[in-house]
Amino acid sequence: MNENILGIIAGVLTSISMIPQLIKVIRDKNVDDISLVMLIVLISGLSLWVWYGCMKNELPIILSNAFAVLVNISLLVSYMIYRKS
Template identity: 70%
Template sequence: MNESVLGIIAGALTSVSMLPQLIKVVKEKNVEDISLLMLLVLISGLAFWVWYGFVKDELPIILSNVFAILVNMILLGCYILYRKKS
């Protein structure tokens, strides 16, 4: 398989991996089972992938990880909005 195609497929699958979770959270307005630490670590890691993509001048890495950051930032926003305040 072509290296570029492999990278695009991997990036696309990784980018959409949290969409089912986001859809579930938006529908149910429940973030009880979401780990805030996991979200923060994931967003940080994705940001480093974007940086790496710029260093290597790899548009597929940049675009897929920017999309993943967007999805996870929305999920983080939902976490803040829907969490139970104690």
């Protein structure tokens, strides 16, 4: 298998992995089971992957991780909106 295809498939799968969680949070308006620390660490790590991809000029790394950052920032915003104060 071509390594670029493998990278694209891996990127797509990891990028969409949090979409079901985001949908559930938006539908239920409940973030009780979401860890704020986990979200911050994950967004930080994904952002570093985007930076790394830019340094290496690797479009699959850049695009997949940038999309994942957006999904997880959406989850973070949802967390801020729906958390119980």
